[in-house]
Amino acid sequence: MTQPAVAQTPPRTLALQARSTAPAVATISTAEKNRWLQLLAGALRAAVDSVVSANQQDLAAARQSGMSEALLDRLRLDEPRIRALAAAVEQICALPDPVGEIISGDRRPNGLQVHRVRVPLGVVFFIYESRPNVTIDAAALCVKSGNPVILRGGSEAIRTNLELGRLITETLVAAELPEHAVQVVGSTDRGLVGEFLRLGDLISLAIPRGGRSLIERVVQEATMPVLKHFDGVCHVFVDQSADLQMAIDIVINSKCQRPAVCNAAETLLIHAAAADQLWPPLAAALQLRGVELRCCERSRAGIAGAVAATEQDYRTEHGALILNVRIVDSLAEAIEHIRTYGSGHTDAIVTRCLEAAGHFESAVDSSAVVINASTRFNDGGELGLGAEIGISTDRFHARGPCGLRELTTYKYVIRGTGQVRG
Numbered sequence: 509m510t511q512p513a514v515a516q517t518p519p520r521t522l523a524l525q526a527r528s529t530a531p532a533v534a535t536i537s538t539a540e541k542n543r544w545l546q547l548l549a550g551a552l553r554a555a556v557d558s559v560v561s562a563n564q565q566d567l568a569a570a571r572q573s574g575m576s577e578a579l580l581d582r583l584r585l586d587e588p589r590i591r592a593l594a595a596a597v598e599q600i601c602a603l604p605d606p607v608g609e610i611i612s613g614d615r616r617p618n619g620l621q622v623h624r625v626r627v628p629l630g631v632v633f634f635i636y637e638s639r640p641n642v643t644i645d646a647a648a649l650c651v652k653s654g655n656p657v658i659l660r661g662g663s664e665a666i667r668t669n670l671e672l673g674r675l676i677t678e679t680l681v682a683a684e685l686p687e688h689a690v691q692v693v694g695s696t697d698r699g700l701v702g703e704f705l706r707l708g709d710l711i712s713l714a715i716p717r718g719g720r721s722l723i724e725r726v727v728q729e730a731t732m733p734v735l736k737h738f739d740g741v742c743h744v745f746v747d748q749s750a751d752l753q754m755a756i757d758i759v760i761n762s763k764c765q766r767p768a769v770c771n772a773a774e775t776l777l778i779h780a781a782a783a784d785q786l787w788p789p790l791a792a793a794l795q796l797r798g799v800e801l802r803c804c805e806r807s808r809a810g811i812a813g814a815v816a817a818t819e820q821d822y823r824t825e826h827g828a829l830i831l832n833v834r835i836v837d838s839l840a841e842a843i844e845h846i847r848t849y850g851s852g853h854t855d856a857i858v859t860r861c862l863e864a865a866g867h868f869e870s871a872v873d874s875s876a877v878v879i880n881a882s883t884r885f886n887d888g889g890e891l892g893l894g895a896e897i898g899i900s901t902d903r904f905h906a907r908g909p910c911g912l913r914e915l916t917t918y919k920y921v922i923r924g925t926g927q928v929r930g
Contacts, residue, residue, distance in 0.1 A: 628654030630712030740770030
């Protein structure tokens with residue numbers, strides 16, 4: 509199946525157009541932003557048929573190319589997901605506008621008033637794979653936080669992204685906002701990515717969201733700061749005191765609800781003291797759902813169909829119904845495993861011991877540490893951000909789900925009454 513023919517505006521022209529809108533986008537009133545978001549949510553609901561049609565063409569092409577079922581699920585936009593996307597836009601609409609927020613303030617002994625005020629970052633170049641819902645999330649978050657954005661989705665979602673881009677542009681025009689505040693790149697030419705990454709004079713931030721090879725390329729080539737969304741090698745550790753049914757429910761949800769997403773569990777760690785009681789029924793429940801178990805020697809014993817885990821398995825974000833399993837002798841051993849093999853994304857403990865929970869919380873250095881809940885909750889929508897532009901595993905300038913506030917920086921505003929420095 510051929511891709512749609514779209515006249516491609518050169519990257520520098522797109523960046524210049526975005527940069528030219530930056531002063532206006534930074535000063536759009538909250539009411540104007542929210543009016544656009546409401547129009548966009550309505551347009552999504554009204555255009556369900558056209559978006560689904562475009563997405564079905566992308567799915568057909570992806571199947572023809574041999575894409576796995578788990579990755580097809582990431583690509584899929586059906587009616588329930590489109591309606592959920594519209595609801596997410598409305599959640600962003602309801603959130604406080606971060607632009608102009610006073611982060612802190614002080615009066616100096618000489619009478620100067622010093623405030624730190626939240627301001628937009630500037631032009632954002634967002635490059636992402638598979639998930640067309642990101643087109644809407646990123647557009648809504650960037651405009652609400654005062655940032656023009658250039659969106660470059662993957663070739664596998666080109667038809668869906670172009671249709672969503674059409675809705676974005678039409679609603680921006682209807683809301684009387686700058687048309688070039690959001691621009692969807694119409695070409696799938698990978699060479700264009702390098703051209704965008706060389707435009708550090710026009711683009712303030714690059715955000716890659718996809719596989720490690722994509723992110724490493726962006727980091728290597730970018731001439732602007734990069735907000736990274738690296739691997740999701742997420743763990744669930746079942747402590748010896750864990751409630752059996754709670755542990756089963758959390759592990760099943762963490763692995764099986766949507767196995768291709770970045771906050772799905774990839775490794776299960778089980779305290780040896782709980783293994784005899786917990787592991788056989790949990791293994792059966794996982795296999796019933798089609799999960800391939802890659803096990804250490806101790807956890808493989810007696811589990812039909814389980815295969816031996818390799819060193820590389822423990823470092824891999826499978827993105828599929830594959831789960832690594834290891835039995836450990838202590839909480840300390842579980843933490844050491846996470847430190848050695850984890851990606852700093854999301855790690856969970858299931859326990860009834862407050863001391864164990866507290867030690868896990870302080871010792872595990874990930875963007876989200878989860879106690880007695882699924883790893884799937886490390887998500888912008890679930891944590892009250894409305895949506896997210898990605899889950900950062902960086903420590904600077906943002907970490908975890910990146911919503912409106914994470915798409916801003918700050919400036920100092922100093923008010924005086926004629927003071928001069930002696």
